[in-house]
Amino acid sequence: MLTPGAPKFRRRKADRPGEIVQAAMAVFAEKGFAAARLDEIAARAGVSKGALYLYFETKEDLFRAVVEQVISPNVQAVRALIASHPGPIGDLLRLVPERISVLMDTLPVGGVVKMVIGEAGNFPELARVWHDDLVAHALGALTRAIAAAQARGEVREGDPRMFAIEIISPMLIGVIWREIFVPIGAEPIDVSALARQHMDTMIRALTLPEARP
Amino acid sequence: MLTPGAPKFRRRKADRPGEIVQAAMAVFAEKGFAAARLDEIAARAGVSKGALYLYFETKEDLFRAVVEQVISPNVQAVRALIASHPGPIGDLLRLVPERISVLMDTLPVGGVVKMVIGEAGNFPELARVWHDDLVAHALGALTRAIAAAQARGEVREGDPRMFAIEIISPMLIGVIWREIFVPIGAEPIDVSALARQHMDTMIRALTLPEARP
Amino acid sequence: MLTPGAPKFRRRKADRPGEIVQAAMAVFAEKGFAAARLDEIAARAGVSKGALYLYFETKEDLFRAVVEQVISPNVQAVRALIASHPGPIGDLLRLVPERISVLMDTLPVGGVVKMVIGEAGNFPELARVWHDDLVAHALGALTRAIAAAQARGEVREGDPRMFAIEIISPMLIGVIWREIFVPIGAEPIDVSALARQHMDTMIRALTLPEARP
Amino acid sequence: MLTPGAPKFRRRKADRPGEIVQAAMAVFAEKGFAAARLDEIAARAGVSKGALYLYFETKEDLFRAVVEQVISPNVQAVRALIASHPGPIGDLLRLVPERISVLMDTLPVGGVVKMVIGEAGNFPELARVWHDDLVAHALGALTRAIAAAQARGEVREGDPRMFAIEIISPMLIGVIWREIFVPIGAEPIDVSALARQHMDTMIRALTLPEARP
DNA sequence: TATGAATGAGTGTTCATTCAT
DNA sequence: AATGAATGAACACTCATTCAT
Numbered sequence: 001m002l003t004p005g006a007p008k009f010r011r012r013k014a015d016r017p018g019e020i021v022q023a024a025m026a027v028f029a030e031k032g033f034a035a036a037r038l039d040e041i042a043a044r045a046g047v048s049k050g051a052l053y054l055y056f057e058t059k060e061d062l063f064r065a066v067v068e069q070v071i072s073p074n075v076q077a078v079r080a081l082i083a084s085h086p087g088p089i090g091d092l093l094r095l096v097p098e099r100i101s102v103l104m105d106t107l108p109v110g111g112v113v114k115m116v117i118g119e120a121g122n123f124p125e126l127a128r129v130w131h132d133d134l135v136a137h138a139l140g141a142l143t144r145a146i147a148a149a150q151a152r153g154e155v156r157e158g159d160p161r162m163f164a165i166e167i168i169s170p171m172l173i174g175v176i177w178r179e180i181f182v183p184i185g186a187e188p189i190d191v192s193a194l195a196r197q198h199m200d201t202m203i204r205a206l207t208l209p210e211a212r213p
Numbered sequence: 214m215l216t217p218g219a220p221k222f223r224r225r226k227a228d229r230p231g232e233i234v235q236a237a238m239a240v241f242a243e244k245g246f247a248a249a250r251l252d253e254i255a256a257r258a259g260v261s262k263g264a265l266y267l268y269f270e271t272k273e274d275l276f277r278a279v280v281e282q283v284i285s286p287n288v289q290a291v292r293a294l295i296a297s298h299p300g301p302i303g304d305l306l307r308l309v310p311e312r313i314s315v316l317m318d319t320l321p322v323g324g325v326v327k328m329v330i331g332e333a334g335n336f337p338e339l340a341r342v343w344h345d346d347l348v349a350h351a352l353g354a355l356t357r358a359i360a361a362a363q364a365r366g367e368v369r370e371g372d373p374r375m376f377a378i379e380i381i382s383p384m385l386i387g388v389i390w391r392e393i394f395v396p397i398g399a400e401p402i403d404v405s406a407l408a409r410q411h412m413d414t415m416i417r418a419l420t421l422p423e424a425r426p
Numbered sequence: 427m428l429t430p431g432a433p434k435f436r437r438r439k440a441d442r443p444g445e446i447v448q449a450a451m452a453v454f455a456e457k458g459f460a461a462a463r464l465d466e467i468a469a470r471a472g473v474s475k476g477a478l479y480l481y482f483e484t485k486e487d488l489f490r491a492v493v494e495q496v497i498s499p500n501v502q503a504v505r506a507l508i509a510s511h512p513g514p515i516g517d518l519l520r521l522v523p524e525r526i527s528v529l530m531d532t533l534p535v536g537g538v539v540k541m542v543i544g545e546a547g548n549f550p551e552l553a554r555v556w557h558d559d560l561v562a563h564a565l566g567a568l569t570r571a572i573a574a575a576q577a578r579g580e581v582r583e584g585d586p587r588m589f590a591i592e593i594i595s596p597m598l599i600g601v602i603w604r605e606i607f608v609p610i611g612a613e614p615i616d617v618s619a620l621a622r623q624h625m626d627t628m629i630r631a632l633t634l635p636e637a638r639p
Numbered sequence: 640m641l642t643p644g645a646p647k648f649r650r651r652k653a654d655r656p657g658e659i660v661q662a663a664m665a666v667f668a669e670k671g672f673a674a675a676r677l678d679e680i681a682a683r684a685g686v687s688k689g690a691l692y693l694y695f696e697t698k699e700d701l702f703r704a705v706v707e708q709v710i711s712p713n714v715q716a717v718r719a720l721i722a723s724h725p726g727p728i729g730d731l732l733r734l735v736p737e738r739i740s741v742l743m744d745t746l747p748v749g750g751v752v753k754m755v756i757g758e759a760g761n762f763p764e765l766a767r768v769w770h771d772d773l774v775a776h777a778l779g780a781l782t783r784a785i786a787a788a789q790a791r792g793e794v795r796e797g798d799p800r801m802f803a804i805e806i807i808s809p810m811l812i813g814v815i816w817r818e819i820f821v822p823i824g825a826e827p828i829d830v831s832a833l834a835r836q837h838m839d840t841m842i843r844a845l846t847l848p849e850a851r852p
Numbered sequence: 853t854a855t856g857a858a859t860g861a862g863t864g865t866t867c868a869t870t871c872a873t
Numbered sequence: 874a875a876t877g878a879a880t881g882a883a884c885a886c887t888c889a890t891t892c893a894t
Binding site: 676677678688689692697698 | 866867868869870871
């Protein structure tokens with residue numbers, strides 16, 4: 001092999017672990033934990049299988065790293081969302097479609113959601129991390145915003161946590177749909193359009209007439 | 214065993230395949246396809262591992278049988294639901310909470326949904342069967358009912374398919390929540406109560422004032 | 427493959443575990459634990475690699491089984507030896523050569539000794555089992571016999587445990603020699619002859635003139 | 640590092656290979672060849688794993704170097720021992736305990752013996768080197784000394800090679816014992832004391848009455 | 853039918869060895 | 874000379890599948 005420029009060993013990159021986690025995220029999201037093969041993760045990351053073990057002790061360890069890596073930027077997004085709800089509830093809800101779009105462009109949300117749903121039973125701690133660090137925060141913030149609006153006479157009576165769930169659910173289902181049914185040729189769901197229409201729906205159903213401008 | 218007529222508690226052999234499919238459904242729902250072990254399925258079905266191969270050619274084959282077994286009764290339920298919506302849209306929606314409750318008591322819905330979401334990527338035909346035979350039907354029927362109501366001036370304008378999605382989503386999320394987060398100690402979601410509150414929400418948001426009785 | 431009489435699956439034998447342990451003993455004795463390959467053990471036992479795992483959980487587990495299997499018959503031999511020393515010490519010592527010969531014909535003593543010596547550091551419990559169940563018993567019995575003979579004025583003064591070690595050592599070295607140096611063409615040691623000459627040596631050195639008949 | 644003359648504690652590079660061999664000897668003695676990891680050897684030698692390959696081609700090569708390193712000083716000791724036996728056999732034997740003590744303080748004899756015994760099967764040439772260059776020499780010299788003493792009427796009849804083995808064995812066993820059984824809490828053997836008592840034993844048994852002074 | 857011992861291809865993991873720096 | 878990240882072949886172990894009984 002005299003071809004110059006075809007080195008057997010790649011130069012060591014600064015962010016090997018990051019690249020591996022990216023590749024692993026893709027494969028885990030696609031196949032699930034058990035069906036994912038380290039060979040494929042390594043190939044996609046452009047490294048040898050052995051190299052994975054320079055950065056992660058086991059397959060599980062790598063999976064954990066993926067989950068954490070996915071959660072942390074979202075934690076930021078959630079905090080940002082939480083910080084921006086001073087005004088009337090309608091203003092908050094009208095922000096949601098855009099936020100959702102940004103999130104979906106940033107991360108393979110669908111794959112991640114699929115992964116979490118599919119593996120929660122086999123990795124309870126991961127479900128716990130996911131819930132405690134992300135879902136409960138987001139849901140709690142939205143619930144409190146709604147309760148506050150109820151206290152201000154802006155929103156009609158009803159369980160505020162359930163309202164929050166009602167608000168979020170269609171977008172989640174839209175994301176899952178895209179992951180599950182679009183690949184087999186089902187009619188897509190335009191999640192942004194869905195978000196807009198649903199926010200309109202929720203604003204109409206929640207806000208009291210006397211509070212409307 | 215020479216006593217004639219004695220084997221009172223002899224295992225009934227009538228529905229071996231059915232028992233196996235039941236056991237398999239439980240294990241697949243719990244672990245996902247790849248992580249499920251035939252050993253465990255056989256043990257739960259009370260048969261030997263070899264016996265599985267008397268009724269099913271491969272693990273995949275058994276998985277397919279599970280999916281079909283789960284779908285078919287639901288197809289019936291969906292057809293029944295579709296057949297029963299002659300009147301105003303509100304009447305139809307008010308039926309949903311009860312139907313949901315019955316469904317959830319009949320089947321391990323959560324496990325199945327989890328299974329479908331988790332394995333759709335690895336088994337595209339299964340996603341297709343699930344979509345074509347069940348989801349598309351149900352969603353289509355609901356969409357058509359809403360479109361008809363719009364034509365009657367009962368429901369405000371908006372994409373009827375999205376309305377259908379908005380209607381169904383929270384219950385699905387509730388079911389998934391029960392499967393994913395309740396086992397790790399998260400606060401449960403009362404799916405029935407959620408269904409009632411959400412139907413109220415949707416009726417308020419969808420029906421036009423002039424159409425209300 | 428229509429050739430009859432060439433079954434892919436062997437008939438299940440009554441003593442598969444036993445055969446596997448035999449094969450494993452040979453390979454472990456030859457190579458040591460780490461260098462032994464399960465493939466080879468399986469091949470020598472005439473089974474597939476997977477079959478090993480029907481009977482033993484891990485390679486270590488199999489190794490432990492080998493050590494125990496090797497010890498237990500020896501425990502019997504030692505007890506028998508211990509039981510047979512009523513008379514003067516010379517009578518006891520004159521029994522040793524024959525016992526040694528029998529033992530060496532029964533078991534791959536050399537290989538086992540080699541194995542124990544080579545792996546004691548990596549498997550301390552095994553060294554412990556070997557010592558507690560076998561070596562300490564044998565050495566203790568011999569030591570007590572010598573001490574009793576000293577008390578009777580038969581044997582000259584000196585540390586009886588060291589006398590015991592002096593008595594046994596050459597045979598052990600002979601066995602090790604056979605294992606280590608004979609395969610490379612070194613001059614063999616006739617362990618039986620060595621035992622006879624050494625017993626003569628020890629009887630001469632230990633027994634007091636006045637006690638000699 | 641611009642300060643000239645500053646690196647007072649700069650690692651002396653003079654004897655890298657020697658340091659590596661020392662570290663390797665320790666690890667090989669502890670674990671055996673197959674179970675020894677180059678990582679650990681490098682760490683103990685205070686160099687990187689790659690550095691080993693600057694001095695040794697392969698792991699086997701390093702192992703060979705260790706064996707040779709261990710043998711050569713002993714060859715000297717043996718020659719010295721051989722040179723010093725002009726007089727009566729008793730004088731020679733009375734030198735043994737002290738020689739043994741010196742040897743044991745100089746080298747990890749136990750570990751080395753363990754290593755040789757454990758790996759002789761996997762590295763026949765090593766067994767050969769060990770035998771030809773060391774063991775055969777030492778044993779031969781002792782055998783000849785005994786034969787000469789027999790010719791002089793000093794020592795009673797009997798196979799002189801076996802007498803030599805009888806003489807040496809207990810000390811070897813003592814060394815092995817220290818390596819194998821002491822770490823697990825067994826009662827130690829005082830090799831020096833054993834050597835003294837055993838030499839006494841052998842002198843009594845070998846020398847003829849008429850030859851005693 | 854039914855069993856379960858046995859198989860063997862496949863996967864996670866280790867580690868001696870290599871090479872860009 | 875020296876490093877240590879990277880490689881890849883080798884090995885322990887798993888598990889869907891088969892077949893003698």
